[in-house]
Every structure is written in C-alpha cells, then in structure tokens.
Amino acid sequence: MIQMTDKEFENFCRVMQENYGIDLKKKRVLIEYRMIAEVKKRGMHSFQEFLDAMVKDESKELQYTMINQLTTNYTYFCREMAHYHYIETDVLPNLDKDLNELRILVAGCSSGQECYTLLMMLEEYRLLHVLPSIAMVGCDINNAV
Numbered sequence: 001m002i003q004m005t006d007k008e009f010e011n012f013c014r015v016m017q018e019n020y021g022i023d024l025k026k027k028r029v030l031i032e033y034r035m036i037a038e039v040k041k042r043g044m045h046s047f048q049e050f051l052d053a054m055v056k057d058e059s060k061e062l063q064y065t066m067i068n069q070l071t072t073n074y075t076y077f078c079r080e081m082a083h084y085h086y087i088e089t090d091v092l093p094n095l096d097k098d099l100n101e102l103r104i105l106v107a108g109c110s111s112g113q114e115c116y117t118l119l120m121m122l123e124e125y126r127l128l129h130v131l132p133s134i135a136m137v138g139c140d141i142n143n144a145v
C-alpha cells in the first residue's frame, strides 16, 4: 500500500505554492486522494517517484496532470450574486464616460460560468444604461477546464 510521507506532502505543497501560488498546506487528504491514482496508473511505487519524474519530464505532461488533479474548479452560474450587485451598483456607474472599451480579465475562471453570468449581467445593464463595448478574457491554469 502506497502512503504519502510527510516529506512528499511538503514537496507537493512547495511545488504548488512556489510555482502556482496555491496553498495546500491544509489539504493533505486532498493531495493523497487525488494523486494516488496517477501514481498507481504509471506503475510508480511512491509519490516521490512521481515528483522526481515530473522534474525530468520535458513534455510537462506530469506537471499538467498534477495541476489538473490539485486544483479545485468549483464554478456555477449566478454564484455569489453579491459580487455582481457590487459591480452593478458601485463599479459600472463610476466608469469613465470616455471609455471606449471595457476590458475584463477573469483569472482562474474554471469553465467560465461566472464569465457568462457577468456578461449576461452587463448586457442586461446595457438595456438601461450606456456601456462601452466589452472584451472579456477568462483563463485558468487547469488545462482540462
């Protein structure tokens, strides 16, 4: 039976924090649960074997596997509406009147449900107010979403 050692846990946390800014120090069970299948699938005998192979893997396949396993891509339409209300009541009325394009970056957008919610909200706002054209980019470190 393969179990994650303290050292292996620390190594996963360090790689995720230093390279991607993701703090998993309180997520030991999550790391073990999500990575074990990847370790076994490759016929490896320890988590460290995966980490060592990942460092040498020029294709970056193992790196993306780890990122995809260890990110949580929780997202849904109309999630946490208070944020959209804040944009509607505090941000949009104070936009520079001369702005000819509103450019929005949605960082860490998962599969984009919040992007679409925001666009729908903006288009609804446009029915009653003047808004410049909108350009939106959503991005995510997880290449599966």
Ligand SMILES: C[S@@+](CC[C@H](N)C(=O)[O-])C[C@H]1O[C@@H](n2cnc3c(N)ncnc32)[C@H](O)[C@@H]1O
Residues within 6 Å of the ligand: 020, 021, 022, 071, 072, 073, 074, 075, 107, 108, 109, 110, 111, 112, 113, 114, 115, 139, 140, 141, 142, 145
């Ligand atoms: C919990 S989801 C939230 C998605 C949702 N759009 C929201 O804002 O509520 C967090 C997302 O951020 C992504 N993420 C985490 N670190 C990232 C980074 N350094 N660069 C880009 N995306 C990142 C994850 O892959 C995950 O899909």
